[in-house]
Amino acid sequence: MIGGTIVGKAPKISYPGRVNIGNKELSCAVLEDGTRILTNTAVFQAFDRPRKGKPSEEYRLKNVPTFIAANNLKPYIDQEFKDEDFAVQYERNGRIMTGYKAEILPCICNIYLSARDDDVLTENQKSLAVAADILMRSLAKIGIIALIDEATGYQFERDTRALQELFSQYIAEEFLPWVKTFPDEFYIQMFRLRGWDYKGRLKTPYAGQLTNFLVYNRLPEGILEELKRLNPILNKNGYRKYKLFQGLTEKTGYKHLVQQISTSTTMMRGFDTWEEFEPVFRKAYNIPDEEKC
Secondary structure, three states: OOOOEOOOOOOEEEEEEEEEEOOEEEEEEEEOOOOEEEEHHHHHHHOOOOOOOOOOHHHHHHOOOHHHOOHHHHHHHHHHHOOOOOEEEEEEOOEEEEEEEOOHHHHHHHHHHHHHHOOOOOHHHHHHHHHHHHHHHHHHHOOHHHHHHHHHOHHHHHHHHHHHHHHHHHEOOOOOOOOOOOOHHHHHHHHHHHOOOOOOOOOOHHHHHHHHHHOHHHOOOOHHHHHHHHOOEOOOOOOEOOOHHHHEOOOOHHHHHHHHHHHHHHHHHOOOOHHHHHHHHHHHHOOOOOOOO
């Protein structure tokens, strides 16, 4: 029951906050299941509307906020909401409350702005289009999800969780058996572009740095650092017990690495010098100048 004692399970608020959008400060939260919400009051406050009135049965079933439940807006509501139910029940202080998924805000804005463009708004609704315009200008700078994550402090938890999930996909629990992974052709092409003689062995540590640039650094951010941490250098000669690629998961990490080796090799074949190749490679992977090779 909304606003009543808990009967069933509903996610609790993990990270409450207040988000500034346009000239409004709105109550928001991240629930324990990761859902970002705006409170019921916040959605009405965003458009300076009072919480009153009852929607028709059709709109009630869609959980549409009462202030947009107007017949002239129906085509736009149907277009924006489709089959999405934005209403969310959550627990606060032992009671079940109803809020809305944060994504409802740009949807409501789109409803009013589209209706304004089609010149179908009533006089009473035109002020809502102005509010929608202000809100959308704010949201254009940074999305509603990012705003709520920043306002509640969830961005730090989010980043930690995302990194943990990424590591579980790429970093193996046990080192893989060694198999020849970098084909000779990869180093033949690298050495050719650098003007070095390749005799089947890497004579310069710089080749390892270039390997990181071409391959390991093109894996998701943080993977190379984690591979190095789990497989540290054991002596002054740079010896590691395992090759870095042995720390990758066979299904995702190793597969990505092999694909990157192949792609880099193919690209190198198309150039005569490193000076010609490097800017094209950087552009292809959007590599900043700060990343040296």
